[in-house]
Amino acid sequence: MDASPLFTDLYQLTMLGGYWQRGLHTQEAVFDLYFRRNPFGGGYAVWAGLEVALDHLLSLRFDDAALAYLKGLQLFPADFLEALAGWRFSGTIEAFPEGSVVFAHEPLLTVTAPLWEAQLIETALLNIVNFQTLIASKAARCVWAAQQSPHGGQVIEFGTRRAQGPNGALSAARAAFVGGAVGTSNVEAGQRYGLPVVGTHAHAWVESFGSELEAFRAYAELYPDQTTLLLDTVDTLKSGLPNAITVAGELRARGHELRGVRLDSGDLAWLSAQVRAELDRAGFPDVKITASNDLSEEVIESIIREGGRIDTYGVGTQLATGGGAGGGALGGVYKLVELNGIGRIKLTGDPTKTSLPGTKRVWRATDAQGHAVLDVLTAQDEVPSSGLRVSDPSNPLRSSRLPGGLDWHDPRQRVVERGERSTPAASLPSLQERAQAELARLPAGTRRLLNPHLYRVGVSDTLQGRRETLTEQLRASLPVR
Template sequence: MISAPPPSASHPSALFTDLYQLTMMQGYHAQGLHTQEAVFDLYFRKLPFQGGFAVWAGLEAALDLLENLRFSEEDLGYLGSLGLFRPEFLTALGGWRFSGRVTAFREGRVVFAHEPLLTVTAPLWEAQLVETALLNTLNFQTLVATKAARCVLAAAASPHGGQVIEFGARRAQGPDGALSAARAAFVGGAVGSSNVEAGQRYGLPLTGTHAHAWVESFPDELSAFRAYAELYPDATTLLLDTVDTLRSGLPNALTVARELRARGFELRGVRLDSGDLAYLSCRVREALDAAGFPGVKIVASNDLSESVIASIIAEGGRVDVYGVGTQLVTAGGEGGGALGGVYKLAGLGGVPKMKLTGEPAKSSLPGEKRVWRGEGEDGSFVLDVLTLGEAPRAGQRVSDPTNPLRFSRLPGELSWQDAREVVLEGGRRTLPAETLPEAQARARADLARLPAGTRRALNPHLYRVGLGDDVAALRDRVAGELRAHAGA
């Protein structure tokens, strides 16, 4: 069974934070502010890849981190050596634990800009310390899971079906990035990974063929294919393009396929790693079918992305499995590279707080908010609304988070679901750790309930997130108070 990381899996230390978090914590401690209850919202302002949705990922890893975060003696010794921290503060850090509450979307849910994806309610110095680690974990995994989902949706558009596997360890941002990417890609819909440590740590299905170096290590291609099939007769996938895909690789693969069948085995697949993948996959499929091997899968690799997958399908390609590497683990492509998630104070000691800036789209929303998801009669998702408490009502006015002058009235035929739940209370999980298949299944189900236009890779339909009257009124009141205090 695929499961969440075991408690023994490595996670960052308490020093995995920005220096200013610790210097602020010392200031809070010195001023007696550190125990005040703070509310922080984690959200992003812009969807990645110029797309219509994001897939929320990394929550289980984040909860594991929060439950296990401690300052070791070595950590405290290092902080003491910096000459920045007072002895009484370091002593207090020795007993520091995260004791707060976390309210969040469950992993795998589709999420959107300008809504709090995760809310931390905790003593100020606890909530402050975890900002960096939470953003690091959730920004990256959400970005990769979203990229994976886009690739999976592109592959599924083929009339012949198609799956995606993660192939990107060698191009990822270091070992930790490769492992996190393999995990997140599975949440987003990938069916497996080539990364063996990811398979061991997360229980992911492993997949792989052989390299060109294998073929080059033998006197000829046929000898290399035969040797591989002899070693793995029930799991043989052959790489066709070391010499010449159609004139050499394909005929030799067919010879080995016949030899395997004579021994009671079947060739599992062939892989294309260069050239015109649409054209080559069609020719290879025709030859395999004509030779009596319709069950042999065609795997394609070579710097694939959702746009390349869509192009292969549009040109009539017959690929069964897409091995996506660089573009997946680095989240490359238009609008990719990083998810701009932020973590902003929304309340302190029961007083609503907000960031007020000259750029309205970057202002934060004060208060403890709830996220409601409106569903149509057919179960499809229609829009999300933020309120301070009760569910939205038919006819209620909701405004655009980035433009107070843009608003609409809610229709009456929607049902409303509280989209988030408490996942950590008193520093401990409130629910058992989820398996990765559960998160993947949730992502698949949520994507199916989105309007078709929102799932489009190019020029998607905009899924609306609106502010209820109470949230908008609180924002306007707090902003007015801040301007008056500043004399603006």
Template sequence: MPAQSPLFTDLYQLTMMQGYWHHGLHAQEAVFDLYFRKLPFQGGFAVWAGLEPALEGLEGLRFSEDDLAYLEELGQFRPAFLDALRGWRFSGRVTAFREGSVVFPHEPLLTVHALLWEAQLVETALLNTLNFQTLVATKAARCVLAAESSRYGGQVVEFGARRAQGPDGSLSAARAAFVGGAVGTSNVEAGRLYGLPVSGTHAHAWVESFPDELTAFRAYAELYPDSTVLLLDTVDTLRSGLPNALTVARELRERGHELRGVRLDSGDLAYLSCRVRGALDEAGFPEVKIVASNDLSESVIASIIAEGGRIDTYGVGTQLVTAGGEGGGALGGVFKLAALDGVPKMKLTGEPRKSSLPGAKAVWRAVEADGSYALDALTLGEAPRPGDRVSDPTNPLRFSRLPGGLTWRPAREVVMEGGRRTLAPEGLPDLQARARADLARLPAGTRRMLNPHLYRVGLADDVAALRDRVAEELRGHIQP
């Protein structure tokens, strides 16, 4: 991947950098937390994705002479400041959840400890990368959970390149979808860049380019005898596509090959897949897979399964790469200053839900005796103990006491120190495996598509007390 440009940021990040530098504030030690306030898709979890490309971007961030020349052209930046940027690089520490982890609102997913001007510059790029990939990985996980709920099993392939938000969006979505559980992509460039399995069938145009459907099917099978998947609905799925596909399947078998699959791209997918499955099985082709496409989402997949559909692979496109559907569109992650030179900082604001949590915080995850996840808690350092009180981040009056029998472990770790990654990059199959394992450890109700159980994230008393103290100090500055 090409190196990330330091100009991939909002203008105000650069003007603030110059302001910090001009006033001698740039070298203060800052702590920024990245988190989101609301789960996407009205769901019960999110799958954390995009960390590896984000760290790669931080590690290689430099101002080139072309970058500096462009900034000079803008007329807002002083020569001395631009000269200072020549030796600039990110040298901070990053603490984060490992990519593929399940994560929840109001907990710092990633914390940057760095000089103030360093931390300020990277906000936009971090949010861009992590918000989008986490959103898509979460959507993919929901689609996969829906597909796997069938007693026949099912898998998801990302099919969305043509409807994604530009080439960068398409590639990022393919990567994130794999982290979330998709088994491959139709995007060949994503396959090359990320080592993803690539798959596809043919389009209706292939059939329309031949004198008739059977001739088109035969031509495709002749060219790809061991990987043929035939699209059935160009003319009529049951009265033309299916019988012609069976003819080609028999001809392939006579030549020592097997038809790989058939694809349904329109109509009542539950009904059609049952009819096609029955015909394939009756004709002696039980191993031929049925692929479905046509604006699928987790809710459509769930409805197909509920109606007895017999689909093996769901090609999910638009709804996946654009993260569409109820509660989709954007994750809404934010990047807020939590401390400066050891002094806790917070955004108070007139909208309580948008207030931030001050101080450098630790995130802990409680594990039940059976290995399942129970809740997460934020402290100022020490692990929670039985009997400790934790409160709801959105409602201080709602609190509970922690039970015994839980094992608490740090939910995050240092992934970058001195601007260099502390851990070797992980392969996408490893990230996918982590996501799958983490999802399996959630309470079953948290994985539900509709009205999920809300996984608890609690504030320890030390965090809540610090928030209240800093808020009171800020209120003291308000004019009567």
């Protein structure tokens, strides 16, 4: 995406103007970015979009065109607009590396910077990482479902036509790959991000010829080593499959092999089993079966449960839009937690929305086998140890003490230092590898689609006490009625 400082909400700019005019803009602020509920009612999320977000915010500049537009709004004084011309992000960012598996309530990213710098980047940060984390998590769920087949299975992102505009389609393709998809149908995403691009042909190709067999033969002649044939334009089993087998034989006679067939309608479990049996019987056991048609992780799981024999799932609408139960949007938020070294808190009538004040650390515990066990949030100078009492972030009355025999590490790293990248940019394949490795280390049942195991995130007594103290101070300051 273009790094425009105007890709923000108006109130960010009016607040910046207010901070500047009141002399508050240089105060050192700390903001945490987190979400309160795992997406899709699942047990985890796959953190995605960080690399894109960092590229965006470190490139932000108010050029002449942006300043002229803001001047035309007649909201801002001339000296403030002059100050914006020199605006640069100069702060520090701690974050989980992209591709990490993350959970509700923990700060995925912490920004420490002058107040007007930390404030301006909120909208873009949330826009980028909320959407890409949602899509990467959806992809991981679809991939997990596909891998439950005893015959194996993989996922391709097919959702460009249903995505939320061109930028949404590109972001979805990128994030789906981080989450485990092996390719995309989107050619621009392939060019921009180096993703494998895949595709078959549409029903219109078949309808443009005198017969289905003629259409199949023409496609195979043009792309003899890349041919996947769509079977259901006329009749999947009575026409499409026999014609595909005929073309497969003709390709083999010329020294080539039919790559695959695609199913796009009907009972995908039953049809795929029939197609697999006929292809095997005809001597084409290596021809792959791809399925599309409004797939989701739940549909994939049901196809496998009912004996389907699909090799590749082309997941479109549900993946590119993050649709489905518990989807639609990731509720990531960006909250001020400290200003000039003093904790800040959002106090609300809903205890689950009360923020945790102050700078903090995230710790992840692993067992002797390297499996993740639980995460704990502590004060900056705390280190978790056996016996430390921790509470549920959304229900402080539910608490327990940490067990012994665990290895603790801080999974976050400093990715920006004084406005400059402090870690090298990571390749998409490496992000996918990280996600797959971390997903494999989750406790049993955490990836389950229905009633997953709830991975535990705890808050240390020190942090909880800090929140309670600030809460009481705020309540005491309210006028008595």
